[in-house]
Amino acid sequence: MNDNLNKILNQYSNQISLLTSKAELENIRVELLGRKGIINELFQNIKNIAPEERKNYGSELNQLKTELENLISQKSATVTSTQQISVSDQKSIISLPKIGHLHPITQTEEQLNNLFRSLGFSIYDGPVIVTDEYNFERLNVPANHPARDMQDSLYIDEPQYLLRTQTSTIESYLLEASKDKLPIRTAFPGTTYRNEKVNRSNHFIFHQYQAVVVDKNITMKDLIGTMDLMFKTLYGPDVVVRYRAKYYPEVEPGVGPDMQCFKCHGQGCPLCKHAGWIEMGGSGMIHPKVLANAGIDPKEWRGFAFGMGLDRWTMAQNNIHDIRTLLGGNLAYKPSAK
Numbered sequence: 001m002n003d004n005l006n007k008i009l010n011q012y013s014n015q016i017s018l019l020t021s022k023a024e025l026e027n028i029r030v031e032l033l034g035r036k037g038i039i040n041e042l043f044q045n046i047k048n049i050a051p052e053e054r055k056n057y058g059s060e061l062n063q064l065k066t067e068l069e070n071l072i073s074q075k076s077a078t079v080t081s082t083q084q085i086s087v088s089d090q091k092s093i094i095s096l097p098k099i100g101h102l103h104p105i106t107q108t109e110e111q112l113n114n115l116f117r118s119l120g121f122s123i124y125d126g127p128v129i130v131t132d133e134y135n136f137e138r139l140n141v142p143a144n145h146p147a148r149d150m151q152d153s154l155y156i157d158e159p160q161y162l163l164r165t166q167t168s169t170i171e172s173y174l175l176e177a178s179k180d181k182l183p184i185r186t187a188f189p190g191t192t193y194r195n196e197k198v199n200r201s202n203h204f205i206f207h208q209y210q211a212v213v214v215d216k217n218i219t220m221k222d223l224i225g226t227m228d229l230m231f232k233t234l235y236g237p238d239v240v241v242r243y244r245a246k247y248y249p250e251v252e253p254g255v256g257p258d259m260q261c262f263k264c265h266g267q268g269c270p271l272c273k274h275a276g277w278i279e280m281g282g283s284g285m286i287h288p289k290v291l292a293n294a295g296i297d298p299k300e301w302r303g304f305a306f307g308m309g310l311d312r313w314t315m316a317q318n319n320i321h322d323i324r325t326l327l328g329g330n331l332a333y334k335p336s337a338k
Ligand SMILES: [Zn+2]
Pocket: 261, 262, 263, 264, 265, 266, 267, 268, 269, 270, 271, 272, 273, 274, 276, 277
């Protein structure tokens, strides 16, 4: 090989041996072997070589090209393997093996978010530390109302600031923020907090899912139809749901959906505490006072809201028998194929 070509080979073989990243190697590859690279330029200059030397020069040039290609390809294998342990390089993070899975509660939330998005709902979020006004007053639960005994609250700064006790609190913020943007169809998952003793069925942190619609001419039929569709989507077309009249201060009338136990089909088993039915949450037509509290005229607008617990639901779907497992660091469960 002539001196000039030898010089190129030595210089670049040295450079390539010192490289540590794939990006640097790619730069060198383009510089040498790219369309406008050194090797192509040398091939183009072949016309300036004396005709009797051209054949020999051409063959040496091809030899140089092959040697450089081999050096780059060998280096490429080693920089790839060292890159996999470099967390600073985003490309290497993508190349790490995919292990682990989303938390089962997150999976259930996403399943519901997708369903409600397909029905034209937007997904909303709200604050975790809330005021007494938004958690109780605006939801038609004034001071001294017996409903306040139903949920022992966790106060940050009594009596004003507390951790939200229900996703209906997010509804208070949503309604106020939307009063000039009606109609709305909105759904939201959220963690909620109550002063509960922790055992295998209760926790002071739990998860709820809520959907809210405010529009003109909304009726109970829209509420039941939406809930029916949700249960059928999640549990199949044969799911049996009954709706019982129930009292919740923020709705009028209030309805509690119960699903026939999918394990015993109404015969009674430990999952349904031998009732044959599983309570799925609370719902109803938004109380006119709640709309008025948010600055929405209840004579012009009506709405429905329903909220349900996600923990028991997710546990049943994933065969988890202790609610504490959901918040533990050792979530030994088999992710369902989705
Ligand atoms: Zn059962």
